Amino acid sequence: MLKAERHKYIMTKLIEDQKVVTTNLALALALSEDTIRRDLNELDNKNLLEKVYGGAIQSAGKSVDVFDIVITAEEEKKKIVTKALSLLHDGQVIIMSGGSTNLVFAKLIPSDLKATIYTYSLPIAMQLSQHPNIDLIFIGGKMQKNAMVTIGMDVIQVLSKIKADICFIGASSINVKQGLTEVGYEVSIVKKAMIGSSDRVISMFASGKLNTKMPHIVCDINQLDTIVTDLDPEDLRLEEYRKLGVLIL
Structure with a gap:
């Protein structure tokens, strides 16, 4: 790298x-x-x-305003998430995890899309609250302050009762053997519940996360329907994922 x-x-x-x-x-x-x-x-x-x-x-000079959310490499993330916009259509029930890539995705959701979106990410809920046609459900629970997402049994219980058409799940790390992995145990459990409640699972991430791993497993590669990266879909770095039946965008 x-x-x-x-x-x-x-x-x-x-x-x-x-x-x-x-x-x-x-x-x-x-x-x-x-x-x-x-x-x-x-x-x-x-x-x-x-x-x-x-x-x-973080540098001591960084703004502490909760509404002033800095997104690293935002333009590059826009190129990633734009590929996934075609997966959206009216009437869907959607679950979105936290993460900066999903936050960029939330910003780009077309204003005429009519859908229901569940999220346990406070920044994403704040962003989607400005969308004119989205029915937004924020899943409450214990707040993990550093990532501004809710965790715990309250979140898992709500997720277990949802029947979602599609979910967009952030990735801290991904590799062929361990699958999707997370740095935090509680977040990994919430993401497992999110996957279990969704018909289709989409993971969007920068290619720098390919072939890396964190301590806590979220899911195997074959539980992902689609992965979306900044790479060309035919890039050889994605070949092993493709062989496992994952659609590459």
Whole structure:
């Protein structure tokens, strides 16, 4: 992985989780901890983050306004999610997980789409609240403050009663052997419930997350119907996923 790709991945995780841990990054990117430390030092020198013992946190100068949500590499994520807009149609019941890519997707949902959307992500709920034709249901529960998503049994119980046509699930990491994986156990459990309640499962993510892994399994690759990345669908890096029957956009 190129240095620029590593830095992009680190900054994306920092925005999503409010902090990054050196050992987790090394595991996810299959790199040495020394390499990750050098990357964090370089990003710290550029005032893009604040390096601390064992990892890094957001720069102290960052706005704390909850409504001022910064999305890293937003233009690149627009190119990814635009591919998935064709999967939407009137009358659908949709579940959306959290994550910056899904937030960009929420911004681009056509204003004339008439659908019902469930989400446990506060930023996505805030964005969809401005949509004129979406019936929005925010799933309440214990708030995980760093990612601004709800977790716990309240969320899982609501999800278990939903019969959704399609879900859009964010990916922290993905690889052929372990499937979709998450850094946090509670989020992984919520995502499992989300998948279990949906007829079709779509995962959208930047290609830097390919062939990486986190500690907690969400689902096997064959439980995904479609994956959407910034790569050309015929890219050889996606071949193993295609062989497992996943549609590539």
